[in-house]
Amino acid sequence: MxxxxxxxxxxxxxxxxxxxxxxxxxxxxxxxxAVSYAAxxxxxxxxxxxxxxxxxxxALMRSKDDGATWEDASRIVYPKGARYIxxxxxxxxxxxxxxxxxxxxxxxxxxxxxxxxxxxxxxGVIHAGTLPGGLFTTRDAGETWELNRPLWNHPxxxxxLFAGEATSKNEWGGTPAAMAYxxxxxxxxxxxxxxxxxxxxxxxxxxxxxxxxxxGGKSWSGRNKGMLNDYLPQGEADWGHDPHFVTLCPAQPDRxxxxxxxxxFTSENGAxxxxxxxxxxxxxxxxxxxxxDAKDPRTAWVVPLRSDQERMAISGGLVVARxxxxxxxxxxxxxxLPQEHCYDVIYRHSLDVSGDRxxxxxxxxxxxxxxDRGETWRCLGNTLPPIHSVRFA
Amino acid sequence: xxxxxFTKHLKRFFPTLKDSEQVGGTTVREVLDDLDKLYPGFSGYxxxxxxxxxxxxxxxxxxxxxxxxxxxxxxxxxxxxxFIVQALSGG
Numbered sequence: 001m002x003x004x005x006x007x008x009x010x011x012x013x014x015x016x017x018x019x020x021x022x023x024x025x026x027x028x029x030x031x032x033x034a035v036s037y038a039a040x041x042x043x044x045x046x047x048x049x050x051x052x053x054x055x056x057x058x059a060l061m062r063s064k065d066d067g068a069t070w071e072d073a074s075r076i077v078y079p080k081g082a083r084y085i086x087x088x089x090x091x092x093x094x095x096x097x098x099x100x101x102x103x104x105x106x107x108x109x110x111x112x113x114x115x116x117x118x119x120x121x122x123x124g125v126i127h128a129g130t131l132p133g134g135l136f137t138t139r140d141a142g143e144t145w146e147l148n149r150p151l152w153n154h155p156x157x158x159x160x161l162f163a164g165e166a167t168s169k170n171e172w173g174g175t176p177a178a179m180a181y182x183x184x185x186x187x188x189x190x191x192x193x194x195x196x197x198x199x200x201x202x203x204x205x206x207x208x209x210x211x212x213x214x215x216g217g218k219s220w221s222g223r224n225k226g227m228l229n230d231y232l233p234q235g236e237a238d239w240g241h242d243p244h245f246v247t248l249c250p251a252q253p254d255r256x257x258x259x260x261x262x263x264x265f266t267s268e269n270g271a272x273x274x275x276x277x278x279x280x281x282x283x284x285x286x287x288x289x290x291x292x293d294a295k296d297p298r299t300a301w302v303v304p305l306r307s308d309q310e311r312m313a314i315s316g317g318l319v320v321a322r323x324x325x326x327x328x329x330x331x332x333x334x335x336x337l338p339q340e341h342c343y344d345v346i347y348r349h350s351l352d353v354s355g356d357r358x359x360x361x362x363x364x365x366x367x368x369x370x371x372d373r374g375e376t377w378r379c380l381g382n383t384l385p386p387i388h389s390v391r392f393a
Numbered sequence: 394x395x396x397x398x399f400t401k402h403l404k405r406f407f408p409t410l411k412d413s414e415q416v417g418g419t420t421v422r423e424v425l426d427d428l429d430k431l432y433p434g435f436s437g438y439x440x441x442x443x444x445x446x447x448x449x450x451x452x453x454x455x456x457x458x459x460x461x462x463x464x465x466x467x468x469x470x471x472x473x474x475x476f477i478v479q480a481l482s483g484g
Contacts, residue, residue, distance in 0.1 A: 055449045055479040056406065056438040072406075072434065077442040108441045182448070 001355035002392035006047060007367065008038035008349075011385035013049045015067050015393075023369060023380055029067055037349055040393030041117050041126070046141070047393065048073075048126075050112035058109050060128075062142055073142035076128060078107040082147060083161040084132055085170040087184050102166055107132050110181035114349065116191025118198035125198065129188030131178045133157075135203055137217065148217045156208065156222060156239055171239035173207035189348055190246040194253045202246060202256070202271060209241035210258070210271055226274035230262045244288045245348040255297035259290035259348070261308055266300070266327050277327025281307075283314050284321040284330040289351035291358065298326040301353065301374050303346040303360050313342035320360070320374045336377030337368060349389035361387030395424060397475040407432045421452055422465040424475055439477060440465070449480045 003018040012028040013035050029049070036052040047063040049070070060073040083104040110131040118125035124141040135148040153160040159167035174184030190204035199216035202223065209224035227241045242261035249255040258265040263285050264278040278285040284304045293299035301322045306314045313319075317339035321330040344362035351360040358374050361367040367380035367387060398413040409432075416427040422444070429436045439450055446452065446462040453459070453476040459467040469475060 055402070055447065057441060057447050059437075075434075075437050075442075106443060108443050108445070 001357050004040075004393045005352075005359055005369075005380075006038045006040060006389075006391050006393040007361055007384070007387055008035035008049065008389040009361075009365075009385035009387050010034045013038045013047075013067075014384065015047075016380060023378075025381065026067065029063075029070060030061070035388060036111055037114050037389045039115055039117075039389070039391040041141075043117065043120055043123060045393075048115055048142075050115070050128075052111055052388075058111050060112060060142060074138075074144055076109050076112060076130065076136050076145045078109055078134060079147055080106070081162045082107040082134065082152060084185065085158050085161070085166060087170075087174050104161060105183075107134060109134075110178065110183070110185070111187075113177075113187050113189045114191055116193055116201065118193055118201075119195055122198040127191040127193075127201070127203075129191050129203060131175075131181060131187040132183065132185030133172060133187060133205065135188055135191070135217070150218055151203070151211065151213075151220050154211070154220055156211075171208060172205060173240060173242075175206035175242075177206065190243065192246050192248055192256070194248070195250050196253055202248075204243040204246040204258070206244070207242040207261075208239055210243060210246060212271055223271035224274070225272065226267075226276075227260070227265060228262055228276055229260075230280065245290050247290060247292045249292045249294070249297040251295045252297040255292070257290045257292050257300045259287050259302055261286070264290065264302060264327060268297075268326075275327075277323070278330070283319070283332065286311075287346065288348040289346055289360070291351050291353040293353065294355070296324070299324050300327070301351065301358060302330075303351055305345060311345055313344050316340050316342050318342050318344060318362075318368070320358070320370070320377070322374050333370075333375050333377070335375065336370075336379070338366075347388055349391070350387050352391050354392035357392070359390050359392070361390045363387065394471065395469045395473045395475050397424060397428065397477065399476075400478045402479055403435075403438065403477070406438060407435060418469055420465060420469060421454065421459055421461075421467045421475070424469055425465065451478050451480050452476065453478070 005016040007014040012030040015026045016023045034052040036050045038049040049061045051059040061070045063070045086103040114129040116127040128136045136145040138145045155168040156171040158170040172186040175187045178185045192202040194200035200214050202212050204210050211220045212223045228235050244259045246258045254270040256267040263276045265274045267274045287304040291301045318337035319332050321332045323330050344364045356373050358370045363386045365384040368377040370377045394415040404410050418424040418427050425436045
């Protein structure tokens with residue numbers, strides 16, 4: 001179990017250390033700067049923080065001395081010619097203009113949304129999921145980053161737009177999370193690497209779905225069979241899904257878990273087939289994060305919210321739900337969590353598990369930790385900045 | 394040479410940044426190119442990878458905000474003062 005937590009917040013990076021049973025925060029790193037995601041590279045302990053600096057742009061910083069000092073990593077840069085098909089912003093006026101000719105935009109980095117670390121078989125390899133929907137990979141621990149062109153040029157996204165006009169239909173929708181950056185574009189928020197083979201990994205995109213590569217990113221296939229969505233006419237379409245977060249069980253990596261806009265889904269065969277394991281209009285259904293147990297493929301945790309329309313704590317109280325039977329049933333835990341006047345939202349990267357420990361953080365600056373597999377909770381802080389990610393490190 | 398004055402907030406990322414700097418260049422773009430030579434990585438803070446001025450950054454030449462935020466083609470004279478500041482935003 002990890003004794004260290006790294007929180008990315010709207011006002012910097014917060015590190016908590018556990019000593020003698022108590023979690024204590026250090027002085028904040030990057031004070032005043034929004035950080036979209038922060039995590040430790042499990043291979044060498046390097047801390048990474050994704051700056052989401054409203055003034056000076058998105059940037060990556062790393063610390064090789066446990067957070068004492070930070071340095072700039074190279075900036076992620078979209079290459080010239082990396083275009084995407086402009087999408088209609090989902091408002092009534094834009095919808096009236098549906099049918100307008102295809103237009104293109106040159107991509108520029110808006111935000112690094114998530115990092116995915118390869119295993120020990122690929123030292124120095126880190127993947128970065130970004131808005132507007134590009135996956136970047138470094139093979140030298142952040143000295144240089146390269147756009148994954150096979151994914152950028154995937155037929156589901158219109159084909160090779162470096163070469164010219166679209167040759168296929170764009171199936172990738174935008175995410176409302178991009179609207180703050182001035183455009184309605186897709187975002188890669190999950191990069192899930194198979195611990196058996198770092199050439200095998202998944203990405204999840206809002207709003208498109210899940211794609212898989214088995215050759216280190218040279219080729220990609222959609223993996224959305226069995227997915228259901230409730231907001232499109234064709235509920236079982238190949239694309240158009242809105243995964244909120246995708247993770248897997250490290251001990252049995254063919255078991256994946258997905259918290260989706262339209263419920264909780266799991267797969268027992270490496271995303272070849274998904275199955276919905278939640279019911280609409282029941283408390284455990286909508287939410288953003290999901291965490292998988294390291295050993296037991298049947299165990300996962302979610303922090304559910306009240307419906308996609310409200311996106312608020314259920315009945316004004318915080319609840320964490322756990323399944324121990326592959327999603328057939330969910331047990332809710334509330335002990336130690338406030339049960340009145342809660343308006344917290346828990347973002348997709350703001351729940352993590354390490355052994356029997358769990359931690360989650362909220363948009364209203366609350367963080368809670370459990371030492372008993374989510375059954376009881378203790379408050380880490382009520383006056384923290386809005387929390388964007390929580391990771392054991 | 395133009396005299397460039399910076400917001401003090403940039404010192405956080407470039408601790409050796411002076412309060413102002415004399416640089417060459419006849420356009421805002423060229424001024425930034427010169428600054429990038431003095432402080433490697435500087436322009437990445439001010440413009441995005443397409444060379445556009447970041448949304449919450451302003452550059453003033455002769456006390457007027459620059460017109461061309463895309464190409465940064467505004468002219469800079471020998472005796473001009475250039476201010477690089479961050480726009481007000483956030484909370």
